[in-house]
Amino acid sequence: MSTWQDSRNGPLPLLLLALTVVTGMVDAVSFLAFGRVFVANMTGNVVFLGFALGGVTDFSIAASLVAIATFLVGALAGGRAGSRFSGHRGRLLAVGVTIEIALVGVAVVVALVSTNVTSAEVRYALIVIMALAMGVQNAFARRLAVPDLTTTVLTQTLTGLASESALAGGTAPDQRRRIAAPIAMVVGAGIGATMVLRFGPGEALLLAWLVIAGIGAAAWRLAQSTEPWTVPRPPASAPTERET
Secondary structure (H helix, E strand, O other), X not given: OEOOEEOOOEOHHHHHXXXXXXXXXXXXXXXXXXXXXXXXXXXXXXXXXXXHHOOOOOOXXXXXXXXXXXXHHHHHHHHHHHHHHOOOHHHHHHHXXXXXXXXXXXXXXXXXXXXXXXXXXXXXXXXXXXXXXXXXXXXXXXXXXXXXXXXXXXXXXXXXXXXXXXXXXXXXOOOHHHHHHHHHHHHHHHHHHHHXXXXXXXXXXXXXXXXXXXXXXXHHHHOOOOOHHHOOOOOOOOOOOOOO
16 A cells, blocks of 8 residues: 555544644644744743743743643543544544544634734633644544654654664665655645734634544544554554554
8 A cells, every 4th residue: 555545554644644734734823823832832832931931021931831731631631532432543533633623613713703812811712722622633643653643743753754764774664754744734834824924813723624624524434444444553652563
């Protein structure tokens, strides 16, 4: 089978790449419109927290802490849902994306009906809702355990791309997923930034929601599959045999 659909992961790589695009979109919205904070990339928020503690005025201690805390709550909820539906990877994806659709949908409504999205109340409400959604997404993406496709964290993906390449003396496995993941993030961030600057954060979140809804529709079709790829795999943190 191809890099994008193999016997171990079926169509999951393509759907997780689409969610990586969503990650770029929502982080562009949150950074540009919610006050220098990410709702998906928590590594950035930890660094931003350090900047704020160091006295850099463009970053907020409260916003970083709220994003991190609510992301953890979302990851907890996603982990509990993952434990319940872990017997079928297609169903797990469908349930996780459905939760994300609901949360992002609420954020879209809040952003579109608010007369002042930059007010503290609205900004923090949107940070909470979106960080919850991204925590859920990361939890079920982790449990799906598709190598090099976590939808958010790219450091290890980029490390593998370089360290396991032929130039580094590695085995040089098929690197297309590793290359595609950061490209997907860049594309999503570019789309999100363009939408925020030209239309507004509400419209940008609406576009992200439409992408998530499309992924959800595809995931529910896969929830009935009996193909071998639906069988659970070890979590992403556990040692796994390299995909070929």
